[in-house]
Amino acid sequence: MILGVPKEIKNNENRVAMTPAGVMELVKFGHTVYIQKDAGFNSGFADAEFTAAGATILETIEEVYEKAEMIVKVKEPIASEYGLIKKDQLVFTYFHFASSEPLTHAMIKSGAVCLAYETVEKVDRSLPLLIPMSEVAGRMAIQEGAKYLEKPQKGKGVLLGGVPGVPSGKVLILGGGIVGTQAAKMAAGLGARVVIMDISLNRLRQLSDIMPANVTTILSNEYNIKEAIKEADLVVGAVLIPGAKAPHLITRDMLKLMKPxxxxxxxxxxxxxxxxxxxxxxxxxxxxxxxxxxxxxxxxMPGAVPYTSTLALTNATLPYVLQLANKGWKRACTENEELKKGLNVVNGAVVYKGVADAWNLTLSELEDQFI
Structure with missing residues (x-):
């Protein structure tokens, strides 16, 4: 198969979807890999490293899209890329269709096969291609939140860890999944007083067992959230419904309950x-x-730490990229239910319920796309 890796052009997106190690693995199986010039530069990977691994460097993004049967990206295509995507071309990336109606309609119009990292799902309901970036984002949420709590950044002027004789800051985390867990670990490590909320009692029990003493677990409901935000210095939203819009747990009216x-x-x-x-x-x-x-x-968020993020992401995506390249998307998705769940839009049809529901579109039977 011919694979193309374009340079990410979304604002301040510094990651790249393939490392030289990934290129070497693909070339070993006889695949052709085209990398756009300087695609890996901001992640710390020079063009020379890609060519040494067996890739061919192309000057422009247009050339990459034109030559490739499969595009491997990090972030969803932006408007300037919509017209470059071809009918039947496989695009493997984060799409997050439920947050962008224009992107959804553009990909339907393109006739491409859109396989979304964020909805590839294992039998245990875990999301293997979302986990590494969720780990990065969860940890970064505390790092960034702590920075913007500084008074020059218009924050309260609170040091999350406090100092001897002064209370530490209070952190509220909504959601006990990967993002929430990593955020709680970071906040607790700084010495903050942490509350983590989730709707699952089983998850709260698990978190209670593994978290240090300065982390408290509380059942998530509107009343408890309203009470908690009154005292919180930092609130982290870490809720995920795979492939669908996140629910609004904090409304505009509730901001009035928070301290300036x-x-x-x-x-x-x-x-x-x-x-x-x-x-x-x-x-x-x-x-x-x-x-x-x-x-x-x-x-x-992970685009701010592209070296770490690129390695973490490609460690997770490469096995799936190899399956798709070796078998083609139809056979790979037939044999691997995890990949099959990643299909969102196929040849002009929406095949993922969360996307159809988000924009009131017709949901097509996925099986029809394999004929």
Whole structure:
């Protein structure tokens, strides 16, 4: 198969979807890999490393899309890429269709096969291609939240870990999944007083067993959230419904309950956000203030630490890329139910329920796409 890796052009997206090690594995199986010039530069991988591994460097993004049967990316295509995607071309990347109606309609129109990292799902309901970036984003949520709590950044002026004789800061985490767990670990390690909420009692029991003493678990409901945000210095939104919009757990009216300078970090913003007032921002302009509450809503947080993020992501994606390249998408998805669940839009048809529901589109039978 002919694979193409374009340079990411979303604002401040510094990751790349393939490492030289991944290229070497693909070339060993007889595949051709085209990498756009400087695609890996910001992640610490030079063109010479890719060519030494067996890739061919192409100057422009147009050439990559034109030659490739399969495009491997990190982030969803942006508007300038829509017209480059061809009918029947396989595009393997994070799509997050439920947060972008224009992207959804553009991919339907393209006739491409859109296989989304974020909905590849194992039998145990875990999301193997979302986990590594969720781990990065969860840890970064505390790092960034702590920074924006500083007074020059319009925060409360609170040091999360406190100092002897001074109380430590309070962190509220909504969601006990991968993002929430990693955020709680980081916040607890800094010495903050942490509350983590989830709707699952079983998950709360698990977290209670593994977390240090400065982490408290509380059942998530509207009343408990309203009470907790009154005292929180930092609130992390870490809710995920695979492939669908995140529910709004904090509404605009609830901001009035927060103290001025409280910081909210909505990691779920790429799925619509679980804080109603959040809208996607960039690393270039990451925050805005509403009702004296500082909002950090960067949709590609791991892009700020591209070396770590690229290695973590490609460690997880490469086995799936190899299956798709070796077998073709139809056979690979037939033989591997995990990959099959990653199919969102196929040849103009929406085949993933969360996407259809988000935009009131007709859901097609997935099996029809294999004929």
């Amino acid at each position: 300078g409280t910081v909210v970090v909505d990691v779920a913003v790429d799925q619509g956000g679980c804080i109603e007032t959040c809208k996607p921002t960039t690393h270039e302009d990451p925050v805005f203030v509403i009702d004296e509450v500082v909002h950090y809503c960067v949709a590609n």
